[in-house]
Amino acid sequence: MKIIDAKVIVTCPGRNFVTIKITTDQGLYGIGDATLNGRELAVASYLQDHLIPCLIGRDASRIEDIWQFFYRGAYWRRGPVGMTAIAAIDVALWDIKAKAANMPLYQLLGGRSRDGVMVYGHANGRDIAETVSEVGRYIDMGYKAIRAQTGVPGLASTYGVSGDKMYYEPADGNLPTENLWSTSKYLNSVPKLFETLRETYGFDHQLLHDTHHRLTPIEAAQLGKSLEPYKLFWLEDAVPAELQEGFRLFRQHTTTPIAVGEVFSSIHDCQQLISEQLIDYIRTTIVHGGGITHLRRIAHLAELYHVRTGFHGATDLSPVTMGAALHFDTWVPNFGIQEYMRHTPETDAVFPHDYHFDNGYLKIGETPGHGVDIDEAKAAKYPYQRAYLPVNRLEDGTMFNW
Numbered sequence: 001m002k003i004i005d006a007k008v009i010v011t012c013p014g015r016n017f018v019t020i021k022i023t024t025d026q027g028l029y030g031i032g033d034a035t036l037n038g039r040e041l042a043v044a045s046y047l048q049d050h051l052i053p054c055l056i057g058r059d060a061s062r063i064e065d066i067w068q069f070f071y072r073g074a075y076w077r078r079g080p081v082g083m084t085a086i087a088a089i090d091v092a093l094w095d096i097k098a099k100a101a102n103m104p105l106y107q108l109l110g111g112r113s114r115d116g117v118m119v120y121g122h123a124n125g126r127d128i129a130e131t132v133s134e135v136g137r138y139i140d141m142g143y144k145a146i147r148a149q150t151g152v153p154g155l156a157s158t159y160g161v162s163g164d165k166m167y168y169e170p171a172d173g174n175l176p177t178e179n180l181w182s183t184s185k186y187l188n189s190v191p192k193l194f195e196t197l198r199e200t201y202g203f204d205h206q207l208l209h210d211t212h213h214r215l216t217p218i219e220a221a222q223l224g225k226s227l228e229p230y231k232l233f234w235l236e237d238a239v240p241a242e243l244q245e246g247f248r249l250f251r252q253h254t255t256t257p258i259a260v261g262e263v264f265s266s267i268h269d270c271q272q273l274i275s276e277q278l279i280d281y282i283r284t285t286i287v288h289g290g291g292i293t294h295l296r297r298i299a300h301l302a303e304l305y306h307v308r309t310g311f312h313g314a315t316d317l318s319p320v321t322m323g324a325a326l327h328f329d330t331w332v333p334n335f336g337i338q339e340y341m342r343h344t345p346e347t348d349a350v351f352p353h354d355y356h357f358d359n360g361y362l363k364i365g366e367t368p369g370h371g372v373d374i375d376e377a378k379a380a381k382y383p384y385q386r387a388y389l390p391v392n393r394l395e396d397g398t399m400f401n402w
């Protein structure tokens with residue numbers, strides 16, 4: 001089955017998405033997500049100008065060989081741009097292979113390990129009272145797991161808190177928005193949020209929190225200890241993870257489960273974190289982690305060390321990633337949880353799909369492939385609009401982590 005065409009589709013139904021569509025000589029096509037929030041055109045060019053010329057004429061069934069060709073053949077390995085481009089091709093080829101076999105992707109991976117994929121939604125509020133009310137709304141919608149993020153007294157803005165309570169999109173202006181951050185103000189406010197949530201709703205629901213890369217290991221240890229009475233499902237991205245051994249200091253002080261990895265792009269970014277059992281959930285997902293082919297390696301390594309998957313699933317990962325991730329989640333034995341930030345109706349119209357929300361779970365259909373398509377006519381109506389993720393400075397002006 002020969003690849004005869006491959007094209008990159010950039011569309012912006014409220015936010016930018018980059019998609020590759022690969023077509024074979026047998027009339028089958030597959031699609032893959034290539035979206036990297038704030039750097040979309042870098043991946044589009046990596047595909048259009050560098051990888052696609054090498055793709056035409058290859059055998060679409062040779063998924064592993066094509067992955068190895070683009071990874072080892074690049075010379076310059078790893079990193080979010082290259083691995084997102086490789087991931088997009090990989091997912092499109094898995095989509096084609098499953099369609100050729102006339103089976104849903106999860107069957108090709110090894111069949112069902114579960115009937116539904118437990119997801120967590122994003123409740124947020126400007127203050128604790130509004131956040132508690134929002135968590136209640138997500139409980140009423142049927143969520144079994146809810147991430148809670150609240151405004152920090154004394155800070156004008158912070159990660160995860162937005163005016164729109166259903167569709168959260170952090171990328172905004174034509175140039176990066178500058179936010180201000182105070183770790184001490186944040187650490188003073190978070191424990192009170194979870195104390196209030198547990199007092200209000202008890203312990204029947206899983207609660208999660210994302211610190212978004214803003215603490216040192218000892219600050220993360222302090223936060224983890226202070227949250228232990230509230231039994232979080234996980235504390236996410238507490239510490240930037242370039243220094244994997246830095247998590248030893250964090251881990252030794254607290255039993256709060258640790259999740260990290262949405263910004264990772266290969267197994268090498270998390271191999272030490274996993275093999276030293278410094279984390280409990282690996283967040284690296286299909287679109288930024290080299291596709292299904294590479295995520296299987298990460299999941300198998302994680303399985304050896306009691307680490308479970310907890311795929312990133314924000315709105316800036318397209319429905320194509322969500323579809324592929326749900327098939328992976330349906331199969332993978334060491335599944336933990338799937339993030340589910342809902343896409344807008346405009347985005348869903350561009351990317352018709354067969355997964356659906358059912359009482360706290362996402363369920364996939366039996367469509368051959370990953371079950372997601374792209375409506376090119378609708379996609380063409382939304383031209384690219386440059387947008388950046390915000391940046392963060394400390395209150396004294398020091399550049400910090402967003």
Ligand SMILES: O=C(O)[C@@H](O)[C@@H](O)[C@H](O)[C@H](O)CO
Pocket residue numbers: 037170210212262312313314315316339389
């Ligand atoms: O856990 C999450 O969903 C966040 O970390 C994301 O919203 C992240 O900020 C965005 O995906 C960045 O593009």
Ligand SMILES: [Mg+2]
Pocket residue numbers: 210212236237262
């Ligand atoms: Mg996160």
